[in-house]
Amino acid sequence: GAGVSQSPRYKVAKRGQDVALRCDPISGHVSLFWYQQALGQGPEFLTYFQNEAQLDKSGLPSDRFFAERPEGSVSTLKIQRTQQEDSAVYLCASSSGLQTNTGELFFGEGSRLTVL
Amino acid sequence: KQEVTQIPAALSVPEGENLVLNCSFTDSAIYNLQWFRQDPGKGLTSLLLIQSSQREQTSGRLNASLDKSSGRSTLYIAASQPGDSATYLCAVFTGNQFYFGTGTSLTVIP
Numbered sequence: 001g002a003g004v005s006q007s008p009r010y011k012v013a014k015r016g017q018d019v020a021l022r023c024d025p026i027s028g029h030v031s032l033f034w035y036q037q038a039l040g041q042g043p044e045f046l047t048y049f050q051n052e053a054q055l056d057k058s059g060l061p062s063d064r065f066f067a068e069r070p071e072g073s074v075s076t077l078k079i080q081r082t083q084q085e086d087s088a089v090y091l092c093a094s095s096s097g098l099q100t101n102t103g104e105l106f107f108g109e110g111s112r113l114t115v116l
Numbered sequence: 117k118q119e120v121t122q123i124p125a126a127l128s129v130p131e132g133e134n135l136v137l138n139c140s141f142t143d144s145a146i147y148n149l150q151w152f153r154q155d156p157g158k159g160l161t162s163l164l165l166i167q168s169s170q171r172e173q174t175s176g177r178l179n180a181s182l183d184k185s186s187g188r189s190t191l192y193i194a195a196s197q198p199g200d201s202a203t204y205l206c207a208v209f210t211g212n213q214f215y216f217g218t219g220t221s222l223t224v225i226p
Contacts, residue, residue, distance in 0.1 A: 004159075033213065042120075042205055042216035043160070056212040091159060093214075105150055105207070105214060107159040 002026075004108035006092050012114045013082045021077045021111045025094030029106075032075050034067055035091040037110070043091055049075060082115045089113075118143045118210055122217035129196055130225050137191040137220045139206035144184050146208040151180050151191050153202040154219070160205065164191070196224045 005024040013019050025032050031050055035043035036059075045059040051072035060067070064083075069075040079086055089110040097103035119142045129135050139149070148167045152160040164173045164180040166189070172181040179192040189206055203221045207214040 035216075040218075042218045043207075043214075045213040045215070048212050059213070093160075104162050104165045105209075106162060107152075109159040 004092055004094050004106050006090075006108035006111050008111060009109060010112050010114075012116065014116055015082060015084060017082050018078065018080045019082055019113060021079075021090050021092075021113070023075045023077070023092030023094075023108060025073065025075070025092070026096075026106055027073075029094035029096050030072075031095040031097060032069060033093045033095075033105070034075070034077050035093065036061075037089045037091055039088075046077070046090075079113075082113075084115050087113055087115045118146075118208060118215040120206060120208060120215050120217040122204075122206060122220050124220060125218070126221040126223075128223040128225060131196060131198060133196050133224075134192070134194050135196055135222070137193070137204050137206075137222070139189040139191070139217055141187045141189075141208045141215070143210070144187050146184065146210055148209045149180075149182050149189050150207050150209070150214070151178075151189075152205045152207065154205060155202050163204075193222075196222075198224045198226045200224050 007022045034046040037043045047067045048056040049069040064080045066078045089112045091110045093105045093107045123138045150165045151163040166182045177194040182189045203219040205219040207216045
């Protein structure tokens with residue numbers, strides 16, 4: 001695709017519900033990142049994929065958060081039993097480079113999650 | 117852990133002024149540094165990417181410099197315009213993740 005596409009753009013969930021956020025990276029991009037952004041803050045790292053391999057998940061805040069990229073393209077971030085503190089914008093980004101030679105990072109518009 | 121700081125947090129200038137945004141990072145072991153702009157309710161738009169071996173990059177009215185050894189980068193915006201109003205973020209890449217600053221909110225007054 002022409003850019004990184006994320007869906008849904010907005011999601012309202014009741015506390016305790018599970019949610020799934022989708023990211024379609026730029027075609028051919030090897031690296032994919034998920035970030036969480038709270039209001040007025042910079043993005044905070046969640047997890048990093050190189051193709052289908054999840055190389056770093058150190059930023060996932062709890063075991064309720066799970067991310068996958070089974071075929072090395074589309075990625076899904078799943079949050080189980082959502083809590084109010086999970087309310088944030090979830091940003092996906094992709095890059096054509098690898099770990100030590102990453103290229104320019106391109107972001108999607110984000111998925112805004114509100115947990116009531 | 118890498119920490120990225122951006123100063124000032126907010127800046128307001130009249131149209132036409134040149135301005136400098138600052139970014140500092142604590143660990144000089146980075147592969148590259150990237151500057152982004154973010155408009156309200158939107159994702160991040162890449163402005164400039166500087167590889168660790170480079171000293172600066174230019175695109176139009178924007179010029180970014182990198183001094184890796186001192187852990188600093190600056191973004192210079194020439195002849196600012198109201199359309200430049202946005203939040204500007206810098207990010208450093210350490211191999212597995214980009215670390216972001218909290219951004220500088222820029223307002224250019226017509």
